[in-house]
Amino acid sequence: MNRSAGRLSRHRRGPVAGLAVLLLGLLVSGGLYAALSxxxxxxxxxxxxxxxxxxxxxxxxxxxxxxxxxxxxxxxxxxxxxxxxxxxxxxxxxxxxxxxxxxxxxxxxxxxxxxxxxxxxxxxxxxxxxxxxxxxxxxIPTEADYSTTGLTDEEKQAAVVRGGQIFLTNCTACHNFTGEGGAMPRGGYAPRILDTSPKHIYEAMLTGPGPMDNFSNGNLSPEEKRDVIAYIQSMRDQPGFGGFSLGALGPVSEGLFAWIVGLGVCVAFAVWIAAHTTRSTKKKESQA
Missing domain, CATH: 1.10.760.10 (Cytochrome c-like domain)
Incomplete structure (x- = not known):
């Protein structure tokens, strides 16, 4: 009895027994995966x-x-x-x-x-x-596609700089350099984007709605789209530096203001001077 028990014990400790246990474990785990998956x-x-x-x-x-x-x-x-x-x-x-x-x-x-x-x-x-x-x-993009969460402050600043270069090259012609939007040909317009959510900005670049160009991942990589969004978000926090913003629409509104207000003031002043000079002349002639 002791000899047969010893043989069994040696067989259980042998490499064949270990291999059998491993195969049994694989069969059980494989069966469970096949049943549940x-x-x-x-x-x-x-x-x-x-x-x-x-x-x-x-x-x-x-x-x-x-x-x-x-x-x-x-x-x-x-x-x-x-x-x-x-x-x-x-x-x-x-x-x-x-x-x-x-x-x-x-x-x-x-x-x-x-x-x-x-x-x-x-x-x-x-x-x-x-x-x-x-x-x-x-x-539909996930938050990881358009968010800078998880980046260090230096990486976020670098993303804003890269996004600003892309935005100024590709977007300002329609959306203005401040993101305020503007008129487009044939009755269209580029909307103000400062209040648009990051997800919708990403989707707009990805799909090109309306007259907007389509910036697929082949044109702008997902990282470049994220950088553009980081730049647009940074514009929301930019302070005003005094003066009239005039809607932040750039040279069009500024030129219109200069023509109407600037020249208007000059013309009104010239008319006032002429009228005042005429009254002074008539007064002197009547006294003579």
Whole structure:
């Protein structure tokens, strides 16, 4: 009995026993993963499908009149475009347009202004999921894409400097060097961006809404977009240095002020001098 027990003990301590235990552990863990992983994936798929379904219901009620029943776009009887195709615009475009209140429009127009949201955040997420299902496009950015949180003070300052160079090169022609916006050709306008949220600024650069250029990740990297946003946020905190800001619209308003007020004062002063001189002359002649 002692000899057989000793043999068993030696076998249990041998390398074959250790290998058998390792294989048994792998089989158990693999079986558990195979049993649990499919159910998690199926649950996620079902959740996405439900979100897309909810988004389609909202789309048919509030968006299909202009964009078509399947997001294919819509034209009137004369062939004039009412609403563009949404296939391939991505969830980011929906989150920007609906999240800033630009969509839905009461009636098709030149350019949708920013206004309070019509849909709540859950409904916007559902609409974005449905439009994203129509074709591949830019996804909604996360806070890590546009936030400088986690950077040191030196890195934040460097990001502001880089963002300022990009903004002055690519954005000031439309949005003004102060971000106050301005008029555009054909009745369009570049909106004021100082009060726009960082997420929506990122989405605007990513998707190019309206007359705005599209700065995809191939044109501006995600880090460069983040730097531009850091610069725009820094402009909000810039102090005024005295004088009239005149809307901070640059040389147009300043030149108009100079012509109307500056020259107006000069003309009024000249008229006053002429009138005063005429009265003085007439008075002297009457006394003579």
């Amino acid at each position: 499919p159910s998690s994936s199926a649950s996620s798929t079902a959740s996405d499908e439900q979100l897309v379904k909810e988004g389609r219901e909202l789309f048919l009620v509030g968006c299909a009149f202009c964009h078509g029943q399947n997001g294919e776009g819509q034209t009137d009887v004369n062939g004039k475009l009412i609403g563009p195709s949404l296939v391939g615009v991505g969830a980011a475009a929906v989150d920007f347009q609906v999240g800033t209140g630009r969509m839905p429009l009461a009636a098709p127009g030149q350019q949708g202004p920013a206004k309070p949201q019509t849909y709540n955040d859950d409904e916007i997420a559902a609409l974005a999921a449905y439009v994203a299902s129509l074709g591949p496009g830019p996804a």
